[in-house]
Amino acid sequence: MLLKKVLGTAVASVLVAGMVACGGSEDKTATNATAESKGQNWRYAHEEYENDVQDVFAYKFKEYIEANSAHSLQVFRFGELGESDDIMEQTQAGILQFVNQSPGFTGSLIPEAQIFFIPYLLPVEEAHIMAFFKKSKAIKEIFPKLYAEQGLELLTMYPEGEVVLTTDEPIRSPDDLQGKNIRTMTNPLLLETYKAFGGIPTLLPWGEVYGGLQTNILQGQENPLFWIESGGLYEVSPHLTFTGHNQFTTAMMANKEFFDGLSAKDQTLIKAATDYAFNYMTEYVPGLGEKKLQAIMDASDEVTVTRLTAAERQVFIDRAPQVEQKFVEITGESGQALLEQFKADLKASAIQ
Known part of the structure; x- marks a missing residue:
């Protein structure tokens, strides 16, 4: 465990050193127009292993970004940059542009996110839970403000299956x-x-x-x-x-300073990529548990x-x-x- 933590910290240090070199959002001298035409390398970390639900989401997001822009997306899986608290800290610091994290960990930053852990509040029926995440005013209107207070742009929330x-x-x-x-x-x-x-x-x-x-x-x-x-x-x-x-719930976020500093075109791209990945998950997650x-x-x-x-x-x-x-x-x-x-x-x- 200690070795994994050290390795994660070492990788994060390399990312910091390479921010400007890789054309990330931290290069303040680049204009939005130049960034769009040349493309940037964005970094995205999540909490799970290869082919797990968050990994599938991340690669669908990556697929859309890279098919519809000059940007590239680098995905980091569990342990590659440390534990859940590490990748959140790196996102808030701007080392990472995107992070996928369960409210189970985010609850220390955003107490209201613990609502997802009230037992028997969320349904386990797959059709009902998917309809809830598609339509919920709480998720679409209230939570984005709470996440923004912590320097995070909440892009979506989605279920991963019955606990x-x-x-x-x-x-x-x-x-x-x-x-x-x-x-x-x-x-x-x-x-x-x-x-x-x-x-x-x-x-x-x-x-x-x-x-x-x-x-x-x-x-x-x-x-x-x-x-x-x-x-x-x-x-x-x-x-x-x-x-x-x-139901196990997760949230996909961006560093808010990074997101707010993007052009309207790139913000629209990210939202479209998020919708693309979310819509895929509405078909992917149901039935996954039984398999x-x-x-x-x-x-x-x-x-x-x-x-x-x-x-x-x-x-x-x-x-x-x-x-x-x-x-x-x-x-x-x-x-x-x-x-x-x-x-x-x-x-x-x-x-x-």
Whole structure:
């Protein structure tokens, strides 16, 4: 883990040194017209591995940018520039032009982003969740202002799939989670969720999760199925439980100073590339979880799958209001207004 961190820092240093040489937005002497005609090399980092959801999005974005301009896009995957907090810092500093990051990590910068971790707020039904992300006023009108306060231009948000709990033994109730260390991201609301669910929320960087599960420091973690499959988590945490409590959400952003300094033509290009990638994901993500679940089942005969009954699920649902209340306590009036808009958006996007 330390080696990966050092390597990430070293790569970031090289990027800083090469900003002007590569024709990045930091070259203040270049005019927008010259930048458009000659093209720039833009840098984009995300949190996942090759062919994972964020990687697919990034390469669709890259495909559009490079097909419709003289610009090029360099994509960095998980670990190449450090952990999630590293790539966010590099984006805010202007070393990176674009970043894809879950609100689970952004919540430390933008407390309201933790709304995505209120259990049983977001639907897990794929048609409903996609309709919500396409139409939500909260995402399109409220969140961009919140991100802008942190020097970030929010370009889009999109779901990556239903969150599934993996543990060292099958889980059917909060009582089954008693005494179990469940890995969570550095997100106060996610900690509150697993306290409510009966477990012991345990903060741990992603790079240490597999080893923590393998050595029984951790007894569980949550993630969408594609990440459980690509990260091999089922090998060390083989009991999968569908609680239906959340969808994993991510956000794609640009450094705001970089974006605001672009010509109208380049800003339009970036927005069009974002729409192109988002529209692709609306077809790519639905059904992906079941494909990955089948791949997991094919790879291991130790894996078990538990889908809670309506009655079993209700026990967890009954514990969700205390997490929602914690969100309002953390965020105050702005969080309450956001929550009300979220609920209105969810109602408006419900599939009849």
